[in-house]
Amino acid sequence: SVDSSDGMMKIPEGQIITDTMQEVPVNDQSEHEEAKTMSKNSVKKLSETKERVLQNPKASLSDRSASFVHLKEKGKAVPSTSPVSSQYLGSLKVLEDKCIQEKSPEFNKVDNLRAVVFQSWLEKKKLLLLELKRTEKEKAEILRNNTEKKEALKREESIACFEAWKKKKEKEAKKLSEKKKLEELEEKKPAEQNKEKTEAAQAVILYMMTSCSSISLCRNEKKEEYIKRKKIEKFLEKRKREMQQAKKEEKSEKAMEEYERWLENKMRREQLEKNQKKLQAVRGNEMSPPWRPPGKVTYSSNY
Structure with missing residues (x-):
């Protein structure tokens, strides 16, 4: 044995x-x-x-x-x-x-x-050990490649998720800013309406007080009435101008938003045109004719 x-x-x-x-x-x-x-x-x-x-x-x-x-x-x-x-x-x-x-x-x-x-047994044992080492090495290489692929996929997925989250947050922030502006305008409107009402009431009260004055002071009353009327007219004109100014500001804000949208679309179109030009230039370089000396006349077959 x-x-x-x-x-x-x-x-x-x-x-x-x-x-x-x-x-x-x-x-x-x-x-x-x-x-x-x-x-x-x-x-x-x-x-x-x-x-x-x-x-x-x-x-x-x-x-x-x-x-x-x-x-x-x-x-x-x-x-x-x-x-x-x-x-x-x-x-x-x-x-x-x-x-x-x-x-x-x-x-x-x-x-x-x-x-x-x-x-012969010793040689077979050596060959078997070499084969086992080779298979273990191949398994380790396959496992390493699989782990690298999985990590690359995870990185790509995380980047895509971050970009989507970022776009979503930007949209939400824009919506919140617009909502706040509308709320501020709505809060200002009732205050302005109350102010107008109080001023009109004061003007009416003043007018009633002047109308109930004595006859001896008729000229003064007329004069005061005229002054009050002028004040009321000035007040109304001022209020009208303020309303027009608010409408103009609202229109200008809307115009700015439209302009920003138009500018964004324009930049996108320009980027797309640049990319198309680059692609055309690359394709043109690939399809360009061979070099010829400057003195030689060439005739193109496309007429």
């Missing part, structure tokens, strides 16, 4: 032990089996002695000495002609048999195959 983190190969312990077991000759296997049975018997006897000690502690010393002597004799009886290979050695067995496995051609073939598999 190949480890993906550091690229090192780990060989199972069981496989190495079985391979080494296959290389051991038949005689060594028989000796190995004998040693295994002996170890089992010794373990069994030790367990029996432990049980006896627990049951009878006085007889423990004699049993221990007997078991020790028996094991010693057994150990002397079995000659160790070849090293005993045990299946419980684990990684120590791998280290002992490393030289043997490196010399074997099958181990080299397996090692090469595993190295090739690991190399």
Whole structure:
């Protein structure tokens, strides 16, 4: 099995032990089996002695000495002609048999195959990582473009809303100013009418007082009456002039408003004409004929 983190190969312990077991000759296997049975018997006897000690502690010393002597004799009886290979050695067995496995051609073939598999896996992993980075970069670019477009649209919408709000406020301000002017005129009219009425009443009262005067003062009365009449006429003429002046002012205000409207329309027309002239000039430059020397006569085909 190949480890993906550091690229090192780990060989199972069981496989190495079985391979080494296959290389051991038949005689060594028989000796190995004998040693295994002996170890089992010794373990069994030790367990029996432990049980006896627990049951009878006085007889423990004699049993221990007997078991020790028996094991010693057994150990002397079995000659160790070849090293005993045990299946419980684990990684120590791998280290002992490393030289043997490196010399074997099958181990080299397996090692090469595993190295090739690991190399191909590593290349696929690198390609996959590059593809993931590329897709993440593309997603980030698309997200950035979308956010920029949304922000530009929001800016345009806010500018358009501000312009519409500004025009609306200008219209409302103009309407309010006109309304205030009308209200002021309406407030002035009743005051002026009251003033006229009081003055007329005073004139009538004065006239009545003069008519009720004595006969001896008839000439003076006539003179005063004449003066009062003249005053009344002057007052009426003055009032008439004031009314005419108010009408003239109202007409002049209306004329100024009409003039402002006309001037605004004129400025718009002039702006449109300028824009049209610019467009015509641009189109004329695009459709202008090629340059010719000044001495050369050209004839146009349009008559």
